[in-house]
Amino acid sequence: MDKKSGHRPNDARRRGHRLVLIRYLSAMILTAGAITGSALAVNFTVDPLHYFGGNAALAHATRFDERRQKLYHLLAERDRYDCLIFGSSRTILLPTHLLEEHKCFNLAFSAGRIGEFVYYAKYLSDRGFRPKLVITGVDDFNFETVGGWNVPPFVKKGEEPPSPFKVYASIDGLQRSWEAHRARTPDDWVCTIDFDCRLPHSFKTYRPDHRDRSAGPFKPEVSELYGQLRAYFPDARFVGYVPPISAWRVEDMEREGELRSYLTGLKKASQHFDRFVDFSVVTRMTADPRNTPDGSHYAYRVNRVVAAHLLAGDPGPGLDVKKMNLDRLMAAHIAGLRRFNDKLAARE
Numbered sequence: 001m002d003k004k005s006g007h008r009p010n011d012a013r014r015r016g017h018r019l020v021l022i023r024y025l026s027a028m029i030l031t032a033g034a035i036t037g038s039a040l041a042v043n044f045t046v047d048p049l050h051y052f053g054g055n056a057a058l059a060h061a062t063r064f065d066e067r068r069q070k071l072y073h074l075l076a077e078r079d080r081y082d083c084l085i086f087g088s089s090r091t092i093l094l095p096t097h098l099l100e101e102h103k104c105f106n107l108a109f110s111a112g113r114i115g116e117f118v119y120y121a122k123y124l125s126d127r128g129f130r131p132k133l134v135i136t137g138v139d140d141f142n143f144e145t146v147g148g149w150n151v152p153p154f155v156k157k158g159e160e161p162p163s164p165f166k167v168y169a170s171i172d173g174l175q176r177s178w179e180a181h182r183a184r185t186p187d188d189w190v191c192t193i194d195f196d197c198r199l200p201h202s203f204k205t206y207r208p209d210h211r212d213r214s215a216g217p218f219k220p221e222v223s224e225l226y227g228q229l230r231a232y233f234p235d236a237r238f239v240g241y242v243p244p245i246s247a248w249r250v251e252d253m254e255r256e257g258e259l260r261s262y263l264t265g266l267k268k269a270s271q272h273f274d275r276f277v278d279f280s281v282v283t284r285m286t287a288d289p290r291n292t293p294d295g296s297h298y299a300y301r302v303n304r305v306v307a308a309h310l311l312a313g314d315p316g317p318g319l320d321v322k323k324m325n326l327d328r329l330m331a332a333h334i335a336g337l338r339r340f341n342d343k344l345a346a347r348e
Helices: 002-046 056-061 066-080 114-126 153-157 164-168 171-180 220-231 247-255 259-270 300-310 326-347
Strands: 083-086 104-106 133-137 237-242 275-278
Touching: 066 104, 066 114, 083 114, 114 153, 114 220, 133 220, 220 259, 237 259, 237 300, 247 259, 247 326, 259 275, 259 326
Parallel strands: 083 104, 083 133, 133 237, 237 275
Antiparallel strands: none
C-alpha cells in the first residue's frame, strides 16, 4: 500500500507536466493559426501580387515586382484581353487605352529583354493564351547583350505559379502588402489597376550633359530571337516598334560608329513583324529635353503620338522600317541628326 502510494505523486506530476505541454502547444497552434489567418485575410484583400487581379484602391503601387505581378494578373484575367504587349519600361508607358480596337494587356517590365519575352510567350502559349495582336517594343539595349535573362524559375520550368495561399500566408506577403500601402510620391508613375501607366504630370527636365551610357557594340544577330517570339503566337498580327529615345543617345551611336550596326539589328528584327515603326529617329519630340526626365522614358504627350501611329497608316514622326532598305534608314537617321545639330548650333 505504501509502495503504491509512493508512486502517486510522481504520476500526478507527470500528468500535470503533460497538461501544461498540451496547453502550451495548443496555444502555439492557435496563435500560429491566428497569425496565418490574419496574414491571409490582409494579403487576399490587398492582393499585392495580383493573383486575383489586384486592388483598384492601390493601383499606384503596381510596379514593385512586375515580372510576377503582371503575369499573375494576366493569368487571372486572361479572358479580358485579345492583345499582348512585350517590352521594357519604355514600353510600359505605351497608353493601352488608346489602342481602341483591342483590349491590350501590357506585360512589359523594367529592363525587359527579348530573351525574357520568349520565355513568357512559351509559358502563355502552353496555357492556351491566343492573342489576336502582339505588340513588341524593340530597344537598343536588346542588341548589346545576350543571356543573363531575369525570369522567375517557375516560368523557366513551365510550372504553375506558387500557390497564393503559400505566398500570402508568409511574412514576405505581408511585407508586400505593407509596401503597397505606402504613400504616393511626386516621382511615382501613375498607373491603373491593369498597368496602363504614364509619367507624373510634373517631372524633372532631362539634362543631356549627365549621360552615363556609351552606345553599343550592337549584335544584329539578336534579331533572330524575335522570330522565336513570333513562333509561339503564329496566328497573331505582330507589330514591332522602337520606343522614343533622346536625340543625344542617337548622336552617341553615330559618334561612336555604332549607328549602322544598331539600324542593321532593327532592319533584321523587322522581318519578323507585320508592321515595324522606328520612333528612335531624331524628331522634335526626342530633341526636346522637356519631354523626358532621363532621355529614355517619355511623357504621355509623346507616347500618345506613338500610339496614334503604331498600328496602321502613316507612321507619323516614326519610320516605316519594312518599307525602307538599310541605306534609306541610315539616311533618315543622319538627316534627323543633322537637323538636330543645326538647331543646337543656332542656339549657341
